[in-house]
Amino acid sequence: MRDHEVLAAFERIYRADVGAITRFFARRCTEPQLVADLTADTFVRAMTSFATFDASKGTATSWLYGIARRTFAAHLERSARTRDLVRKAGGRRELDTDELAELEARIDAERPGRALLERLAELPALEREAVELVHLCGLAPKEAADALGVPRGAMRTRLYRAMARLRRVVEDEVEAR
Template sequence: MRDHEALAAFERIYRADVGAITRFFARRCTEPQLVADLTADTFVRAMTSFGTFDARRGSATSWLFGIARHTFAVHLERSARSRAVADQVAGRRELDRDELAELEARIDAERPGRALLERLAELPELEREAVELVHLCGLAPKEAAEALGVPKGAMRTRLYRATARLRAVVDDEVEAR
């Protein structure tokens, strides 16, 4: 693929998925600047590795969610090491009012998603991520399996178990009322 064709293909993928990737981070972070930075980091990583993307192995969306998951894991690892504030702020550009307002609105819109993630916290990690990718991000179970690096059959099992566990939690809450 020629450079201009690759650039056009990446731009199509970016435009199709930037909203979903931003929402993914907005469910995890309440700081607009951090949501913007993690989204940008994800697409920078995607752009630099775009030459290795193979649509025969999975969709661009599942590929991007895999990169986003890795980007967030790296962020958590760095945060856990408690870097100095100056290190965390270095290289950030200030958001203008419109960008800040838009990200605040996205973060606010993802409040129900954050609440669901809190309820899912008791599930095993892969079940929790499977529910999020399928039910919050809108990926097909096959795409979620690709993003998580698990077999399709295992994804169906994880979704079934997670749904059953969540149903039991909701039933318990209804009985307690």
């Protein structure tokens, strides 16, 4: 592929998935600047590794969610080492009023998703991520398997177990009322 074709292909992927990746981070963060930074970091990483993307191994969307997961994990690791990193604005482009308002709206819109993630916290990490990718992000189970780097058959088992555990949590909450 020529350079302009590669750029056009990446632009199509970006346009198709930027909203989903932004929502992914908006479920995890309440600070608009951080959501914008993590989304941008994800696409910078995707752009620099686009030559290695292999559509025969999965969809571009599942590939991007894999990158987003690693981006968020790296952020958490940095934050754990330096707690005040999130509060500092040094080196960041300040968001204009419209961008800030849009990200605040997305963060507000993802409030139910954040609440679900809190309930999912009781699940093992891979089951929690599987439920999120399939039921919140809308990936097919095989795409979620690709994003998580697990066999596709194992993904279905993880989803089944996770949903059974969630049903028990909800049933216990209903009984407690």
